[in-house]
Amino acid sequence: MAKPTRIVLTGAALALTLTGCAAGGSDPATPSDPLGHVHGLGLDPASGETYAATHDGVWLLPTDQLPGSYPAEDAASTGAPRKIGGNSQDTMGFTVAGPGLLYASGHPAPGEQTELPTPNLGLIRSTDRANTWESVSLSGEVDFHDLDTVPLPDGQTRVYGYDATAGVIRVSDDSGTSWQEQAAIDLRDLAADPTNPDRLYATTSNGFLMSEDRGATFDRVEGAPPLYLVDVADDGGGFVGVDVTGQIWSSDGRSWVKRAMVQGTPEAFAYVGGDDEHWVLIADERGIVATPDYGETVTVLTTNEG
Template identity: 55%
Template sequence: MTTSRRTIRLGGATVITVGLAAALAACAPTPAIPSTGTPTTTTAFEHVHGLGADPSTGATYAGTHQGVWQIPTGLLPDSYLAGAPDAEITRPTPTDGPAFDAMGFTVAGPGLLLASGHPGSDTSTLWAPNVGLISSADAAATWSNVSLAGETDFHDLDAVTLPTGALRVYGYDAAAGTVSISDDDGATWSPGAAVALRDLAADPATPDRVFATTENGLAVSEDAGRTFGTLSGAPMLYLIDVQDAAAGGGVVGIDPDGVVWHQETGGGTWTRGGRTEGTPEAFAVVGGSMPWLLAADQRGVVASDDFGLTWTVLVAAQA
């Protein structure tokens, strides 16, 4: 592919300029740009719905209003958090995946992406009016329907592995205001609680435990999303994720003012960290022995390995 630069939008009014050198997945087909350094404009990052990293490859992804994009970062923090160069994203081409509105997005496991939402300009390979649950095993270059084609638009997704080895998928159907649960890799679904939530996150160490942010505070379910109760002592959080066992476990979240909070090992005391710039659009924890955070805020897509005390901009915003 050619190397050039282009301009993309994050959060509607923010303009981001990025180089083009690593693999992009699933964006709108556009004409090729000559490698002259002249930027062009696309709305690919008009809004970021979800973030995540694939532990098997180190690839970092953003589910956006115009498809799923790959943001090249090393999986380990020391590969970019200390003085990293500008993030680079490969130019979309007509052979890339469809430009659908990825309302729900998660990295479900090594080499597996799950998404939901609405079809975009390319409707030939997706399902209207809602795409249901779709999956990609090739870094978002192609997507296959798993279930609920044409029926459901999950605004949030998370997945954990059951003791049987099957994948449990949690989905939030915003239109119905209910949580849905699948214990067979997303093939069939059962109804869960009716709850108005902004974000949900399952505990990889305890698959029946799932958390949700609500207007009444952080809620938790211990019965796989069938019922929820308010979690006493938790700060009012807006976006959340759950660390894996290697990272110490516990919820990490961001409150409406952009302040990062995390539970100490054992899931007890809450500790205040740094903060984002403004209320972020999306948030994720990348686990392992050296965990780090991903967020999409007023600066663009940013990363931190010290619970938000310092941040590195991966995709930099410009006013």
């Protein structure tokens, strides 16, 4: 889909408690190297690379075992997952903002950036497939536990972020340089509508909510299941999500269809689309899996052991 990414936050009020690049730029990992806790998943349409953002940096996932319907336009990664660029920051918030453009947040790697007033990365950005990162704004101030982006007509990128420390949504209309504080909300997951930059969805302990004013106010989406993680289709007309029991749901924007179950407690979830099939990435008890049919059949990309 055009808006790849889903990022995992800590949502204490919810019923369910849940606790990349060319080979020359990656550090090889053996099959015994675990990824650890996965915060987010995403697909870069420019490179065809599939990423996992984790407590220990961003990793490139192997996708060579997937069929041609998987929406990776270029050569697939092979072998074991590989940590990209040797970077070990705790990548809490993560999103593929567009072809070749990644945004993230979280905490520095141990021993790095000790001059920060607090160990928060603010908003960081990579334009070289997660090999290197540059600070954009709010360094030492904010830890975004969720990020999502939509393009604006003036060529800028709107960035939505959930400031986990303050418990508020922040929005930037200049590609993350300056920010406005929006609603205070008990948030689990954010999803922006790629066809309407002002429309933002949120999964919360109070249900599935929608904002039509850039996250300033929210109303309940009537008839929706109690979603825990959610993503929006690239045409803005539907959803794929996981509820608080682990049930996968899909929606055309009018009605909801119950699909398969995840296994155990999901850590991250991403709808990456496809022309003929609906590819979803899930990090759960199995490891990281890819499915073209909402979980009915899956291919395991990496287990929890590596």
